[in-house]
Amino acid sequence: xxxxxxxDLVPVTVIAGYLGAGKTTxxxxxxxxxxxxxxxVLVNDFGAVNIDAALIAGHDGQTxxxxxxxxxxxxxxxxxxxxDRVLALDPAADQIVIEASGVADPANVAAYGQGWPGCRxxxxxxxxxxxxxxxxxxxxFVGELxxxxxxxxxxxxxxxxxxxxxxxxxxxxxxxxxxxxGAPILTRRAGQxxxxxxxxxxxxxxxxGRQRSHAGNGPGEPAFxxxxxxxxxxxxxxxxxxxxxxxxDSVLRVKGILRFNGAAGGLHIVQRVGRRWSIEPAPNGFTPxxxxxxxxxxxxxxxxxxxxxxxxxRQAQ
Amino acid sequence: xxxxxxxxxRTVRTMEPSLPVAEAVAVRDGRIVEVGTLDTMRPWLESHSxxxxxxxxxxxxxxxxxxxxxxxxxxxILLPMHFTTAVGWDLPWxxxxxxxxxxxxxxxxxxxxxxxxxxxxLFTFGHHPIWHGPIDRSALNQISTARPIVAWHRGYHSITVxxxxxxWMDLDTAAAGRHPQVDLDAGKFFETGLSVALRHxxxxxxxxxRFRAGLDRMRQVIHNGGHxxxxxxxxxxxxxxxxxxxxxxxxxxxxxxFRIQLMPFAMGPEGDERTDDEFVERVLSYPxxxxxxxxxxxxxxMFADGGFFAELLMLxxxxxxxxxxxxxxxPPERFEAVARALWNAQRRIHVHCSGDLGVELALSTLExxxxxxxxxxxxFTFEHFGISSAQQVDRMAAVGAVASxxxxxxxxxxxxxxxxxxxxxxxxxxxRLGSLERAGVRFAVHxxxxxxxxxxxxxxxxxxxxLTESGAVMGATERASLDAAIKAITTNAAYVLGLEDEIGSLxxxxxxxxxxxxxxxxxxxxxxxxxxxxxxTVFEGHKFPxxxx
Numbered sequence: 001x002x003x004x005x006x007x008d009l010v011p012v013t014v015i016a017g018y019l020g021a022g023k024t025t026x027x028x029x030x031x032x033x034x035x036x037x038x039x040x041v042l043v044n045d046f047g048a049v050n051i052d053a054a055l056i057a058g059h060d061g062q063t064x065x066x067x068x069x070x071x072x073x074x075x076x077x078x079x080x081x082x083x084d085r086v087l088a089l090d091p092a093a094d095q096i097v098i099e100a101s102g103v104a105d106p107a108n109v110a111a112y113g114q115g116w117p118g119c120r121x122x123x124x125x126x127x128x129x130x131x132x133x134x135x136x137x138x139x140x141f142v143g144e145l146x147x148x149x150x151x152x153x154x155x156x157x158x159x160x161x162x163x164x165x166x167x168x169x170x171x172x173x174x175x176x177x178x179x180x181x182g183a184p185i186l187t188r189r190a191g192q193x194x195x196x197x198x199x200x201x202x203x204x205x206x207x208x209g210r211q212r213s214h215a216g217n218g219p220g221e222p223a224f225x226x227x228x229x230x231x232x233x234x235x236x237x238x239x240x241x242x243x244x245x246x247x248x249d250s251v252l253r254v255k256g257i258l259r260f261n262g263a264a265g266g267l268h269i270v271q272r273v274g275r276r277w278s279i280e281p282a283p284n285g286f287t288p289x290x291x292x293x294x295x296x297x298x299x300x301x302x303x304x305x306x307x308x309x310x311x312x313x314r315q316a317q
Numbered sequence: 318x319x320x321x322x323x324x325x326x327r328t329v330r331t332m333e334p335s336l337p338v339a340e341a342v343a344v345r346d347g348r349i350v351e352v353g354t355l356d357t358m359r360p361w362l363e364s365h366s367x368x369x370x371x372x373x374x375x376x377x378x379x380x381x382x383x384x385x386x387x388x389x390x391x392x393x394i395l396l397p398m399h400f401t402t403a404v405g406w407d408l409p410w411x412x413x414x415x416x417x418x419x420x421x422x423x424x425x426x427x428x429x430x431x432x433x434x435x436x437x438x439l440f441t442f443g444h445h446p447i448w449h450g451p452i453d454r455s456a457l458n459q460i461s462t463a464r465p466i467v468a469w470h471r472g473y474h475s476i477t478v479x480x481x482x483x484x485w486m487d488l489d490t491a492a493a494g495r496h497p498q499v500d501l502d503a504g505k506f507f508e509t510g511l512s513v514a515l516r517h518x519x520x521x522x523x524x525x526x527r528f529r530a531g532l533d534r535m536r537q538v539i540h541n542g543g544h545x546x547x548x549x550x551x552x553x554x555x556x557x558x559x560x561x562x563x564x565x566x567x568x569x570x571x572x573x574x575f576r577i578q579l580m581p582f583a584m585g586p587e588g589d590e591r592t593d594d595e596f597v598e599r600v601l602s603y604p605x606x607x608x609x610x611x612x613x614x615x616x617x618x619m620f621a622d623g624g625f626f627a628e629l630l631m632l633x634x635x636x637x638x639x640x641x642x643x644x645x646x647x648p649p650e651r652f653e654a655v656a657r658a659l660w661n662a663q664r665r666i667h668v669h670c671s672g673d674l675g676v677e678l679a680l681s682t683l684e685x686x687x688x689x690x691x692x693x694x695x696x697f698t699f700e701h702f703g704i705s706s707a708q709q710v711d712r713m714a715a716v717g718a719v720a721s722x723x724x725x726x727x728x729x730x731x732x733x734x735x736x737x738x739x740x741x742x743x744x745x746x747x748x749r750l751g752s753l754e755r756a757g758v759r760f761a762v763h764x765x766x767x768x769x770x771x772x773x774x775x776x777x778x779x780x781x782x783x784l785t786e787s788g789a790v791m792g793a794t795e796r797a798s799l800d801a802a803i804k805a806i807t808t809n810a811a812y813v814l815g816l817e818d819e820i821g822s823l824x825x826x827x828x829x830x831x832x833x834x835x836x837x838x839x840x841x842x843x844x845x846x847x848x849x850x851x852x853x854t855v856f857e858g859h860k861f862p863x864x865x866x
Contacts, residue, residue, distance in 0.1 A: 077512040116513065141678055
């Protein structure tokens with residue numbers, strides 16, 4: 001088996017968080033939503049599996065129940081096994097969603113996305129039950145773990161937000177912001193789902209230069225905004241790296257193809273999901289429909305198109 | 318042929334309080350008819366034909382030793398490997414001296430390489446940077462560029478391989494290069510990165526012929542330690558049915574001089590099971606497949622926190638010296654739910670717990686279950702019991718818990734844990750036994766082989782002396798008395814396995830299982846317990862000397 005081109009790698013999204021955070025509900029909704037992606041779902045948790053089998057059948061997905069392991073029995077690597085089975089599916093899955101065990105360190109699961117043959121990591125999304133997460137964070141058995149899980153997140157999603165008062169939600173958002181320093185914090189209410197934020201869906205289309213709000217399927221304010229940032233010519237890689245690093249926490253997803261100048265120039269695939277970003281050389285012979293565009297998704301009312309463009313273009317020629 | 322065989326010995330240590338010392342044991346059909354002297358057993362001798370066997374006239378007969386917690390399947394993977402550990406291992410086929418430093422390590426690797434057939438992969442177990450310094454791909458390439466070499470770390474966390482092994486594994490190097498826990502330049506795969514290498518090595522390690530050869534070595538190890546009963550403390554690490562088939566093929570043989578009590582891995586629903594009821598039903602069904610030597614009963618194995626050697630133990634404050642974190646093997650809520658399902662099905666629950674927070678989870682769960690649905694004689698067993706407090710021991714006594722302790726931690730790890738993991742106070746009290754004895758909590762000691770040598774006398778020696786490899790005493794007041802240390806490998810080990818009516822001591826009706834020693838352990842000093850030579854064993858009335866080749 002040789003090196004595969006990056007575009008062949010299947011993106012892996014890790015859905016983590018302690019028991020009761022709403023991982024299974026979220027995955028069920030992702031499976032039933034018409035987002036056009038073929039999902040393969042790996043459930044890595046203990047006890048009863050509540051994924052709706054009918055939903056999975058409809059998506060040609062696969063659910064595999066995994067138990068936590070320890071180092072000395074790592075020879076039985078059920079997660080790796082399950083990934084191999086999913087990667088062998090024909091037709092292939094567009095995306096793999098791994099439900100991490102409630103006691104997993106998300107970094108350990110993310111490592112599979114990063115380095116398992118055929119996979120690349122899309123994002124680690126850590127769910128937090130808005131009602132209980134603060135109390136859990138003080139639990140003698142799992143408090144430290146709950147906090148550590150949040151600190152490993154690329155994106156944090158506060159769930160069950162409709163079950164707390166407005167003041168309560170404000171307090172928990174403050175706490176999450178402080179605890180998961182640097183990760184954007186999404187809120188989720190019953191029936192509300194934006195697959196664009198959790199998956200690498202077909203990116204929302206928007207006219208360049210315009211910021212556009214996208215309604216969620218729940219009530220209330222817009223779920224997220226998107227913008228297309230256009231650049232001309234080739235870019236200084238250092239500048240792009242700095243921008244990816246410095247853009248505010250409210251930027252949820254960035255994806256596009258840019259051409260860099262200099263010795264290590266050429267076409268590159270640029271991505272950011274929450275606080276995780278990457279720049280990979282485009283595969284040989286890759287002919288994109290368009291270059292010089294970045295699609296940016298962010299929390300409502302936070303994308304300042306001019307600033308985003310300026311931070312990239314200052315040295316573009 | 319005579320009805321009965323009467324074994325006479327210089328001393329028979331029965332471990333029965335009512336008749337602690339005897340001179341003869343009469344045996345019929347694999348069971349003890351009577352224990353006493355040739356004089357006191359005259360009514361039996363006069364009414365049944367018998368022969369006197371005086372093979373042990375200069376020996377001490379003990380109840381057959383019991384280690385209630387080993388892992389034959391893990392041993393089957395490890396024992397075909399070549400050991401390079403800093404602490405020597407006396408294995409039946411090879412007495413491996415300690416490999417103390419980097420020079421000795423490389424010399425050992427070279428001699429192993431020279432002894433193997435061309436092309437055969439070399440798997441070693443036991444590298445540890447504290448003793449052997451760092452090794453990497455280029456160091457292993459110096460040993461061989463043609464033969465695949467895998468050097469497994471003593472703590473099981475990582476492997477280092479050479480170029481030939483990378484070629485053999487046919488690795489996706491681009492993927493491995495992206496993995497945060499693979500260092501291709503160094504040839505090192507660690508933590509989750511280990512899975513990337515094991516994806517290619519697993520087939521070789523689990524291949525039937527190799528696995529069964531490993532199990533056969535395990536059979537020798539068990540016999541040489543003087544055991545006549547062991548507990549397999551979690552069948553199903555690598556695949557329950559496959560392991561069961563291998564165990565049957567290798568262990569259920571007429572010349573296997575021991576029985577295995579099997580505890581199923583009981584973490585909750587698996588496969589197609591959707592509810593705890595379905596899971597419990599499976600656990601209840603296991604005894605229906607019992608054979609003569611391989612037996613399930615009412616025991617089930619659960620896991621609280623991560624392993625002690627793996628340093629994944631969960632600790633109460635102040636935690637680890639370096640602020641690191643352990644790992645739960647089961648979410649605490651699920652742990653409680655699964656324990657409740659097993660408790661209400663009258664299972665005897667054994668919980669792997671390494672750190673004091675792991676102990677706390679098991680203990681608070683047991684307290685809750687006792688409140689909800691009280692049980693007498695439930696045998697809820699704390700396994701390993703690495704770090705605990707005396708107050709936890711008192712609570713264990715209050716709710717009727719028992720313990721199966723890895724005393725060997727003291728010998729190999731206490732000093733290292735003091736220096737690097739948890740500081741001196743807690744490290745010196747690892748595997749506390751004195752507190753258990755004072756509180757009246759029954760305890761066995763175990764090896765957790767392949768974590769520690771499968772030698773009950775050695776485990777009892779550590780329990781009674783708390784000496785480390787360097788000769789220091791750690792936590793003198795947590796020593797077990799000599800009597801408690803010997804009970805921990807006989808009567809109380811049987812109790813932990815729920816087999817006290819069948820084995821563990823010598824009296825009428827019990828299995829004729831003996832461990833035959835060259836000296837009476839009650840007549841030597843506690844310091845020399847581990848040096849008592851073992852003649853061999855008697856299993857169900859048949860003699861099995863330990864061969865000296």
